[in-house]
Amino acid sequence: MAEPTEPSIESSPAPVAAPALLVQRLTKSYEGALAVQDLSFQVARGEILGVVGPNGAGKTTTLRSVTGILPLQQGVVRIDGIDLVQDEARAKHALAWIPDDPQPFDSLTVIEHLEFTAALYGVKDWKALAGDLLARFELTEKRQALGGELSRGMRQKLAFCCAWLHQPAVVLMDEPLTGLDPRGIRSAKEAIRALARSGTAVVLSSHLLELIEELAGRILILDRGRKVFEGTLAEARATLGAGGDQSLEELFLSVTSEPNVGGPR
Amino acid sequence: MFGHPAFRKLLALKFKGGVRAQFQKLRRPLNWVYMLVGVAVFVFWYLSIFLVSLAQRGAVTRDPETIEFGARAMLLLLTVMTVIGAFNHRGLYLPKEEIELAFSAPVRRTDLVRYRLLVNMLRSVLVGIVFGLLSAMRMPLAFAAFCGTLVTICTLTVLGQATAILLGGAENEFARLAKKLPLRIVATVLAVVLAGSVGFLVFGDQDFAHELFGALPEGESPLLRLARLPAARFVLAPFTPWVRAITAPDLATFFPWFGACCVLWFLLFEFTARIPVDFRELSLATSADIARRLNRVRRGWMGASASTVDKRALSWRVPWLFGRGPLGAIAWLKLGQIVRKARGSLLTSSLIVLLVTVFFTKALDEPTFEHAFAGAALLATVGTLYLCMGLRFDFRSDLELMSSIKTWPIAGWRVFLGTILPEVALVSLLLSAAILVRAAITGAFVPELLCVFVLQPLVTFTWVAVDNAVFLFSPLRYSPGQESALQHMGRSVYLLLLRGVVFGGVAFVAAVPVGLFVLFANEVLGWGLRGIVWVASAILAGVLLAAAAALAWLGGRLVHRFDVARDRGT
Numbered sequence: 027m028a029e030p031t032e033p034s035i036e037s038s039p040a041p042v043a044a045p046a047l048l049v050q051r052l053t054k055s056y057e058g059a060l061a062v063q064d065l066s067f068q069v070a071r072g073e074i075l076g077v078v079g080p081n082g083a084g085k086t087t088t089l090r091s092v093t094g095i096l097p098l099q100q101g102v103v104r105i106d107g108i109d110l111v112q113d114e115a116r117a118k119h120a121l122a123w124i125p126d127d128p129q130p131f132d133s134l135t136v137i138e139h140l141e142f143t144a145a146l147y148g149v150k151d152w153k154a155l156a157g158d159l160l161a162r163f164e165l166t167e168k169r170q171a172l173g174g175e176l177s178r179g180m181r182q183k184l185a186f187c188c189a190w191l192h193q194p195a196v197v198l199m200d201e202p203l204t205g206l207d208p209r210g211i212r213s214a215k216e217a218i219r220a221l222a223r224s225g226t227a228v229v230l231s232s233h234l235l236e237l238i239e240e241l242a243g244r245i246l247i248l249d250r251g252r253k254v255f256e257g258t259l260a261e262a263r264a265t266l267g268a269g270g271d272q273s274l275e276e277l278f279l280s281v282t283s284e285p286n287v288g289g290p291r
Numbered sequence: 292m293f294g295h296p297a298f299r300k301l302l303a304l305k306f307k308g309g310v311r312a313q314f315q316k317l318r319r320p321l322n323w324v325y326m327l328v329g330v331a332v333f334v335f336w337y338l339s340i341f342l343v344s345l346a347q348r349g350a351v352t353r354d355p356e357t358i359e360f361g362a363r364a365m366l367l368l369l370t371v372m373t374v375i376g377a378f379n380h381r382g383l384y385l386p387k388e389e390i391e392l393a394f395s396a397p398v399r400r401t402d403l404v405r406y407r408l409l410v411n412m413l414r415s416v417l418v419g420i421v422f423g424l425l426s427a428m429r430m431p432l433a434f435a436a437f438c439g440t441l442v443t444i445c446t447l448t449v450l451g452q453a454t455a456i457l458l459g460g461a462e463n464e465f466a467r468l469a470k471k472l473p474l475r476i477v478a479t480v481l482a483v484v485l486a487g488s489v490g491f492l493v494f495g496d497q498d499f500a501h502e503l504f505g506a507l508p509e510g511e512s513p514l515l516r517l518a519r520l521p522a523a524r525f526v527l528a529p530f531t532p533w534v535r536a537i538t539a540p541d542l543a544t545f546f547p548w549f550g551a552c553c554v555l556w557f558l559l560f561e562f563t564a565r566i567p568v569d570f571r572e573l574s575l576a577t578s579a580d581i582a583r584r585l586n587r588v589r590r591g592w593m594g595a596s597a598s599t600v601d602k603r604a605l606s607w608r609v610p611w612l613f614g615r616g617p618l619g620a621i622a623w624l625k626l627g628q629i630v631r632k633a634r635g636s637l638l639t640s641s642l643i644v645l646l647v648t649v650f651f652t653k654a655l656d657e658p659t660f661e662h663a664f665a666g667a668a669l670l671a672t673v674g675t676l677y678l679c680m681g682l683r684f685d686f687r688s689d690l691e692l693m694s695s696i697k698t699w700p701i702a703g704w705r706v707f708l709g710t711i712l713p714e715v716a717l718v719s720l721l722l723s724a725a726i727l728v729r730a731a732i733t734g735a736f737v738p739e740l741l742c743v744f745v746l747q748p749l750v751t752f753t754w755v756a757v758d759n760a761v762f763l764f765s766p767l768r769y770s771p772g773q774e775s776a777l778q779h780m781g782r783s784v785y786l787l788l789l790r791g792v793v794f795g796g797v798a799f800v801a802a803v804p805v806g807l808f809v810l811f812a813n814e815v816l817g818w819g820l821r822g823i824v825w826v827a828s829a830i831l832a833g834v835l836l837a838a839a840a841a842l843a844w845l846g847g848r849l850v851h852r853f854d855v856a857r858d859r860g861t
Binding site: 090093094095096097114115116117118119121123125129130131132133134135138141142145146147172173 | 572
């Protein structure tokens with residue numbers, strides 16, 4: 027169970043409009059080694075936040091803590107205004123998670139994955155919505171294919187469909203474009219933009235800096251579990267760079283250390 | 292009580308998917324054959340239990356006290372095994388495709404536990420039916436024994452899960468200490484200590500037991516005397532409701548105890564679901580660990596080959612046992628796997644073979660020629676069967692490499708030989724050592740042991756070659772949790788029959804010249820048994836060599852025929 031949170035966090039002034047995702051003073055350690063340290067950020071509705079950092083920076087640990095996969099050791103996470111520790115099931119109802127390597131059920135068909143997801147999130151009349159999603163992600167012809175038969179890219183597309191189905195307030199994605207072909211990448215990018223336009227907050231973690239640069243309104247740079255920067259690309263150029271029009275890659279390389287090989291993700 | 296409706300739906304969908312997968316596998320005609328044989332074996336197995344129970348009913352006339360003590364002792368054993376097994380699954384085990392989904396879904400953890408308990412119990416029902424049939428034939432009232440055993444097995448399943456979660460909680464509390472504790476070793480030590488204690492109490496020094504527990508009460512049998520010990524009564528007392536249900540002599544006695552067992556099962560079920568332990572991190576670790584192990588098994592790494600590479604063995608130089616040519620290179624590759632992955636298993640196997648050899652030699656042997664030769668031959672045969680199951684390094688673990696192997700500029704038969712010869716050499720080496728140890732103990736270093744040393748590798752090669760030829764012809768790999776259990780069972784029977792045909796063929800071909808020679812040697816030359824053994828062994832070796840050559844040729848053809856797009860082992 028998460029330890030009691032510090033009073034100062036609880037008593038901090040609430041934002042004027044509650045963000046879709048609020049993370050305050052998140053700290054996570056593995057066997058004494060700090061993977062994430064005192065991390066705070068928030069994402070507004072309709073916003074795309076890009077999370078970048080070298081290997082071992084704590085990106086995946088952060089996302090898995092926010093989704094409730096890992097228990098919160100310290101800090102506060104509020105999803106759509108609901109505290110993840112106080113009301114876990116309701117908070118998770120407003121959330122969707124796309125892991126870096128989605129693992130569908132070997133013996134379930136594509137459409138059965140959506141049927142199960144609809145039951146899990148209590149989505150009524152899911153069939154029409156599922157049909158639209160399958161069409162958008164070019165999986166209509168694969169609706170009867172088994173999870174174990176899907177290629178890496180198709181597994182990713184199926185994960186998108188399942189995440190989109192219950193129209194969550196917050197979607198967290200870890201390396202979402204891995205394994206997709208160019209057409210798949212294009213439709214995924216378009217789908218992410220459309221999701222944000224519909225009011226969903228999107229947190230996008232990726233090593234593909236061009237993708238973050240293209241999609242994210244704001245970026246969060248992590249290094250060894252700590253926040254190095256949070257803001258827009260223009261702010262990053264002004265704060266971290268030597269001015270001009272440096273790319274995110276140049277900024278990234280200038281503020282982060284060498285990869286911490288073997289460290290926590 | 293039955294958890295979140297979505298997980299009940301998942302259970303139904305997975306069941307439907309499992310049935311569908313069975314039918315999909317039946318698209319290949321050979322899988323029909325495997326499945327039919329598997330079904331036949333399964334039905335025969337269940338029927339045999341049932342018929343034996345029918346036949347033995349009435350013939351069993353044990354007194355109620357002995358029956359009750361036996362049931363209590365069995366329950367103690369099953370409980371200890373369940374608790375020890377929980378050390379391997381700390382937290383709540385969820386398969387890798389479920390765990391992140393389940394933990395990020397809007398589902399209470401109590402419902403996740405309920406879902407998992409239902410899955411485990413559905414699996415344990417099959418075990419419960421077998422145990423139920425077995426106990427039905429030994430207990431006074433078959434119906435009571437069957438139902439009582441079934442509810443007992445279901446309760447033990449829940450107990451195992453509760454223990455795993457509580458162990459997880461303890462590990463969370465004492466994380467650092469637990470990390471330092473080698474829990475598997477602790478579990479093994481506990482099991483050994485327990486087995487040793489039971490063994491000592493039953494077979495050991497009675498004076499010591501007297502001092503510890505007081506004088507053994509006088510009784511009709513040692514079992515009853517043990518049952519009447521106060522310590523035994525104390526330890527076995529908690530099993531009373533289940534034992535009374537299983538051993539009930541009539542329905543009037545059975546129903547109240549059975550009702551109590553059902554209530555206890557329900558209470559334990561609900562308690563387990565509500566244990567206030569956050570098992571998420573442990574479950575993630577357990578799930579990843581089991582997924583890694585299953586993946587190794589699914590890739591065909593069975594027995595010792597399923598182990599991970601032991602880094603301590605990296606400094607060991609792998610010898611080029613079969614020369615530096617192409618065949619030698621393949622064998623060297625395989626030998627590297629053995630040396631680096633099976634270091635522990637090799638030591639364990641050597642120890643087991645040594646202990647068994649010493650024990651049986653001490654217990655059974657006499658230093659005569661007949662005993663020396665027949666004992667060595669028996670050791671070589673049984674050792675081949677045992678070691679070939681555990682030290683399996685063959686084409687199963689190379690399935691993912693087949694697309695590379697197919698591009699190598701080497702004849703198929705060389706690939707076949709290079710792949711299986713290291714396993715044959717390893718098994719032969721161990722068995723030769725065991726035969727020498729045996730000869731040293733008995734002092735019977737008869738020259739005819741050379742015949743065993745020559746014949747054993749040929750027998751082992753034939754045994755392994757048939758297995759690999761069948762695998763290359765129809766590469767079906769089975770791992771726990773797959774739906775193809777019946778096909779796997781059928782395939783094993785089919786393989787056994789095929790091995791019987793091959794060895795029967797060898798025996799048949801060798802029988803004619805051996806028979807003629809024995810007649811000639813006895814009648815005309817007046818040779819004794821030892822001379823006949825030499826010549827008969829030489830003839831048998833010749834026939835086995837011919838069979839080995841034929842199998843190597845066949846294996847080569849099968850390597851050539853192997854289609855990497857079609858033959859994917861599933």
